[in-house]
Amino acid sequence: xxxxxxxxxxxxxxxxxxxxxxxGAQPKVVALGGGMGLSASLTxxxxxxxxxxxxxxxxxDGGSSGRLxxxxxxxxxxxxxxxxxxxxxxDEWGQTWAQVIxxxxxxxxxxxxxxxxxLLIVALWEQLGDHVQALxxxxxxxxxxxxxxxxxAVPLELQALxxxxxxxxxxxxxxxxxxxxxxxxxxxxxxVHVVPADPPAVPEAVAAVLDADWVVLGPGSWFSxxxxxxxxxxxxxALVSTKARKVLSLNLAPQPGETEGFSPQRHLEVLGRHAPKxxxxxxxxxxxxxxDRESLADAAKRLGAAVELAPxxxxxxxxxxxxELLAAAYDRIFRMHGRIGPWx
Numbered sequence: 001x002x003x004x005x006x007x008x009x010x011x012x013x014x015x016x017x018x019x020x021x022x023x024g025a026q027p028k029v030v031a032l033g034g035g036m037g038l039s040a041s042l043t044x045x046x047x048x049x050x051x052x053x054x055x056x057x058x059x060x061d062g063g064s065s066g067r068l069x070x071x072x073x074x075x076x077x078x079x080x081x082x083x084x085x086x087x088x089x090x091d092e093w094g095q096t097w098a099q100v101i102x103x104x105x106x107x108x109x110x111x112x113x114x115x116x117x118x119l120l121i122v123a124l125w126e127q128l129g130d131h132v133q134a135l136x137x138x139x140x141x142x143x144x145x146x147x148x149x150x151x152x153a154v155p156l157e158l159q160a161l162x163x164x165x166x167x168x169x170x171x172x173x174x175x176x177x178x179x180x181x182x183x184x185x186x187x188x189x190x191x192v193h194v195v196p197a198d199p200p201a202v203p204e205a206v207a208a209v210l211d212a213d214w215v216v217l218g219p220g221s222w223f224s225x226x227x228x229x230x231x232x233x234x235x236x237x238a239l240v241s242t243k244a245r246k247v248l249s250l251n252l253a254p255q256p257g258e259t260e261g262f263s264p265q266r267h268l269e270v271l272g273r274h275a276p277k278x279x280x281x282x283x284x285x286x287x288x289x290x291x292d293r294e295s296l297a298d299a300a301k302r303l304g305a306a307v308e309l310a311p312x313x314x315x316x317x318x319x320x321x322x323x324e325l326l327a328a329a330y331d332r333i334f335r336m337h338g339r340i341g342p343w344x
Contacts, residue, residue, distance in 0.1 A: 026049045027049050028051045028053075028208075028211060028213045028214070029045055029049050029051065029052050029213065029215075029216060029334075030053045030215045030216070030244070031052065031215075031217075032216070032226075033054075033056070033219070033225050033229075034056055034059075034079040034221070034224075035082065035221060035225050036082070037218060037221065037225055037251070038054060038079070038220055038225065039085070040326065041219065041249060041326070042054055042086035042087055044321070044323045044324070045146075045216065045327070045330060046086075046087055047323070048330060048331045051146075052087070052145065053149060054087070054146060054149065055150075055151050055208065055209070055235070056079045056083050056150055056151060057224075057228045057229065058075045058150045058151060058156055059155070059156040059179045059224065060078050060079055061076065061158075061179050062178075062180030064078060064104070064113055065078035065079075067114070068114075068118060068122055072122060073155075074122050074125055074155070075131060075153075075155050077122055079225075080121060080150060081101055082102075083148045084101065084117065084138055084139060084142055084144055084148050085142075087144035087145050088145075089143055094142065094143055097141070098142070100116055101138075102116075102117060104116075120138060121134065135149065149202055150205070151201065151205055151232055153200050153201075154200065156194040157178065157194065157195040158177075158228060159175055159176065160175070160182045160189050160192045160193075161175060161189070162185050162187040162188065162189050163188045165185060166187075170187075179224045182223055182224050183223075183255070183258055184256070185258060188260075189223050189258050189259075191273070191274065192223045192224075192231070193231060194228060198233055199231075201232045201235040201238075205235060206234050206235060206238045209235065209238040209239055209244065210241070210242050210244075212242060212244035213245070213334075215242065215245070215246045216246075216249055217246065217247070217249065218248055218250060218251070219249045219250060219251045220251070221255055222255070222259050222270065223258045224258060227271060230271070230275040231274070236275060239275075239278055240275075240277050240278055245282070246281050246282070246305075247280070247281065248268070248271070248280045248282070248284070250264050250283065250285040251267070251289075252313050252321065253319045263295070263296075264292075265292070265295045265298070268296075268299040271303075272302060272303055279303060279305070280303045280305040281337060282305055282306055282308050283303070283305045284330075285307065285308075285309055286310070287310060288311070289313070308333055310325070310329040311325055312325045
């Protein structure tokens, strides 16, 4: 038997509850993160709700995004582009546009490694002078199944305090600057902060969090994609005060560099130190990635959360989330831990 029919079967289970709801009676979901982790969440979530907003980190300073940011002084567009691609549908239109905006030029000139979507987003920013309006227009062009918003209206520099960054001084704590550098830093990341220290949140992102039924934080690079959302004061205030229920979605494995050797529960402890007032409702983890379930449950309890274990990893053994299994897990959480009765 081929794998494709099995994947369709899992998808039909994941979307069964949604198909039975009345049109318009869908959970309002906001997903926060960046990079491939956020893309995994969005690819899953668009399968189970039509009311989806992505709030994306804007601290990237590497690759095409970093070059555009340095040359033009714009927000780094790369993670925003990836989120838009993840929201494209599975039909021919959606998949064609997803491939187009993800396409990177190969040349010996200045266009080398620039992504088409990055250039399109920046061009619309310059034409319209409005980050949100431009991203909404790109989403409309792509037929995106949701909305993409930057978390802040200004580009941010991520800085980390790292113990043992210099191998010859293992006990010294050094400041490492830049998201791309933090993501791969040797040593042990102690904490992260952003410059400027009090960045303005995008009002539409704050409003989306306050109006949501569910907020999903993670998976993704913990210090460079997940925690930065908690460093924007207005966004953190919204996350603390919203009546939405909150899911913390854990990674399948530690990330070489910034979370090398981290246990699942240590991810929760780090998040709690950066946002001690933030409570969660559910911690989602892959059942095969949790060697010590009791310790994870204790760490989740300190955040006010219950632990949900589910098979969400790709069945081929690669440490990436399977979109249909992840969709099934989110759908089950929304139904089991959500409001009683139809949405809104």
